[in-house]
Amino acid sequence: MTLLVVGSTAFDTIETPHGTSADCLGGSSTYFSLAARLFTKVRLVSVVGADFPAQHRQLLEERGIDLLGVEQKPGKTFRWHGRYSADMNSRETLDVQLNTFGDFRPKVPPAFRDSPFVFLANGSPATQHSVLQQMQGKPFCVADTMDLWIDRERDGLIELLRSIDGLIVNDSEVKQLTGKSNLIQAGRAALALGPKIVIVKKGEHGCFVFSNFFHYALPAYPTENVVDPTGAGDSFAGGFMGYLALCDSLTLWNMKRAVAYGTVLASLTVEGFGVDRLAAVDRPLVERRFHELQQFVAGA
Amino acid sequence: MTLLVVGSTAFDTIETPHGTSADCLGGSSTYFSLAARLFTKVRLVSVVGADFPAQHRQLLEERGIDLLGVEQKPGKTFRWHGRYSADMNSRETLDVQLNTFGDFRPKVPPAFRDSPFVFLANGSPATQHSVLQQMQGKPFCVADTMDLWIDRERDGLIELLRSIDGLIVNDSEVKQLTGKSNLIQAGRAALALGPKIVIVKKGEHGCFVFSNFFHYALPAYPTENVVDPTGAGDSFAGGFMGYLALCDSLTLWNMKRAVAYGTVLASLTVEGFGVDRLAAVDRPLVERRFHELQQFVAGA
Numbered sequence: 001m002t003l004l005v006v007g008s009t010a011f012d013t014i015e016t017p018h019g020t021s022a023d024c025l026g027g028s029s030t031y032f033s034l035a036a037r038l039f040t041k042v043r044l045v046s047v048v049g050a051d052f053p054a055q056h057r058q059l060l061e062e063r064g065i066d067l068l069g070v071e072q073k074p075g076k077t078f079r080w081h082g083r084y085s086a087d088m089n090s091r092e093t094l095d096v097q098l099n100t101f102g103d104f105r106p107k108v109p110p111a112f113r114d115s116p117f118v119f120l121a122n123g124s125p126a127t128q129h130s131v132l133q134q135m136q137g138k139p140f141c142v143a144d145t146m147d148l149w150i151d152r153e154r155d156g157l158i159e160l161l162r163s164i165d166g167l168i169v170n171d172s173e174v175k176q177l178t179g180k181s182n183l184i185q186a187g188r189a190a191l192a193l194g195p196k197i198v199i200v201k202k203g204e205h206g207c208f209v210f211s212n213f214f215h216y217a218l219p220a221y222p223t224e225n226v227v228d229p230t231g232a233g234d235s236f237a238g239g240f241m242g243y244l245a246l247c248d249s250l251t252l253w254n255m256k257r258a259v260a261y262g263t264v265l266a267s268l269t270v271e272g273f274g275v276d277r278l279a280a281v282d283r284p285l286v287e288r289r290f291h292e293l294q295q296f297v298a299g300a
Numbered sequence: 301m302t303l304l305v306v307g308s309t310a311f312d313t314i315e316t317p318h319g320t321s322a323d324c325l326g327g328s329s330t331y332f333s334l335a336a337r338l339f340t341k342v343r344l345v346s347v348v349g350a351d352f353p354a355q356h357r358q359l360l361e362e363r364g365i366d367l368l369g370v371e372q373k374p375g376k377t378f379r380w381h382g383r384y385s386a387d388m389n390s391r392e393t394l395d396v397q398l399n400t401f402g403d404f405r406p407k408v409p410p411a412f413r414d415s416p417f418v419f420l421a422n423g424s425p426a427t428q429h430s431v432l433q434q435m436q437g438k439p440f441c442v443a444d445t446m447d448l449w450i451d452r453e454r455d456g457l458i459e460l461l462r463s464i465d466g467l468i469v470n471d472s473e474v475k476q477l478t479g480k481s482n483l484i485q486a487g488r489a490a491l492a493l494g495p496k497i498v499i500v501k502k503g504e505h506g507c508f509v510f511s512n513f514f515h516y517a518l519p520a521y522p523t524e525n526v527v528d529p530t531g532a533g534d535s536f537a538g539g540f541m542g543y544l545a546l547c548d549s550l551t552l553w554n555m556k557r558a559v560a561y562g563t564v565l566a567s568l569t570v571e572g573f574g575v576d577r578l579a580a581v582d583r584p585l586v587e588r589r590f591h592e593l594q595q596f597v598a599g600a
Binding site: 181294 | 481482483484485502504505514515516517518522523524552553555556557560594595598599
């Protein structure tokens with residue numbers, strides 16, 4: 001089934017201990033789309049500036065991503081410049097230029113409004129909510145958020161959480177959202193705010209999944225070759241939602257497999273700068289790594 | 301089969317956000333023994349001072365722990381005083397008095413020398429090595445260590461690693477030992493130093509197991525009620541070694557189950573101050589939690 005994603009497209013300049021990559025294709029919706037397209041038809045709603053080159057558009061279109069909802073406006077594309085620490089577990093933002101993304105008011109094309117799966121990448125809760133209001137029917141909707149919105153638009157975020165099916169956040173965000181320092185308590189408390197499923201990402205330590213029917217923990221894929229962590233979280237979400245959209249039912253088992261596919265996509269993304277590795281991945285490689293991950297966590 | 305442990309016995313004063321417990325029974329070999337006794341016959345080699353009360357001795361003996369190797373010397377028992385941070389992920393040592401433990405030269409009683417399983421709790425590599433030299437035959441031997449010895453007695457530690465079967469360390473220690481910042485690379489590098497199995501503890505994030513035949517990741521049990529993290533690592537080791545000593549063969553499956561039992565014992569220990577909770581645990585409770593842990597990590 002089709003999967004709609006709404007979020008940023010960007011030019012990223014990334015510095016890691018492995019080198020620097022300047023002005024490479026980035027943005028939450030880009031990573032998400034490139035991961036999800038391995039499983040299902042992806043519809044993208046985003047905004048770019050007049051400087052967005054045809055080659056980037058082509059890279060996405062060649063991988064089956066429908067760009068009908070990508071608005072090109074006068075001015076520049078969103079730019080981000082970040083630098084990772086030596087162990088790549090933290091990063092510093094050196095520069096942000098919102099440019100055309102600064103007043104992004106997502107318009108879902110009529111042809112996209114019947115999408116049964118929706119991912120709201122990181123953005124203001126008001127913007128995320130406006131997407132939901134444009135949809136026909138009741139899609140299965142998962143959202144991301146960040147510390148900025150938890151801090152500054154808490155009421156809007158709480159309202160959004162009542163309208164969505166799933167929330168994907170990292171461990172510090174779920175603690176900030178709920179005021180609980182114990183991660184299990186925080187996960188439960190987030191669940192009580194409305195979503196049917198809360199996925200807490202813990203970076204190299206994997207993730208926890210909370211729902212009213214099951215709790216689940218999955219370690220990260222044991223990658224030895226981390227080149228650039230940018231986009232790991234959005235690739236995780238893309239793998240998760242892409243696989244779910246491929247399934248014909250939202251069973252516990254499909255949810256767990258989707259979490260594992262998300263984990264696999266994140267591990268692939270971090271092996272290259274920007275989207276380099278992710279854009280080159282094919283489904284057989286994903287399946288091989290999915291199998292390796294299963295072996296790695298297989299209990300006794 | 302019998303399991304020998306050599307390590308410290310202590311009086312601990314512990315401050316956590318949940319309160320303070322003064323002069324409670326502690327020490328690496330105490331936590332280890334109280335965890336391992338749930339599975340097998342434990343033989344303890346340690347040292348205490350003249351101030352070590354009969355009630356502590358009784359607590360251990362009532363749980364089937366053989367104290368023949370616990371030497372009581374003039375002077376005081378080892379004392380440690382520590383304070384945990386608000387999230388209990390770090391701690392500060394406020395006071396250490398080595399006392400009788402300062403010149404601990406473990407003497408393995410003749411009746412203990414045939415133990416087929418040996419755990420060398422944290423201590424100087426020279427002291428740990430001296431235990432191995434007192435054993436008959438070739439026991440299955442696992443050791444713990446710490447940053448102090450990696451820093452100051454590196455050569456002795458490297459030599460010890462060639463003589464033992466398993467190493468249990470935490471994530472920062474294995475990185476320090478091997479000079480690798482990627483945990484998977486660090487685990488592989490530690491394996492290359494000699495042990496057949498390297499278990500890397502990651503606290504609330506669970507553990508990684510490295511061997512030449514399999515790699516394995518297990519999340520921690522999702523405990524919501526962390527009262528005092530003291531002794532979690534030694535309880536993990538006790539559950540791991542205790543279960544292995546109970547098994548009649550060291551298969552991959554038994555190793556994985558042993559890691560899960562270690563995880564369960566650590567989760568129980570942290571639910572009370574000092575050894576309070578651990579000493580009260582019985583095997584049926586351990587089995588229930590083992591089953592819950594299996595459910596929590598069961599893949600799709």
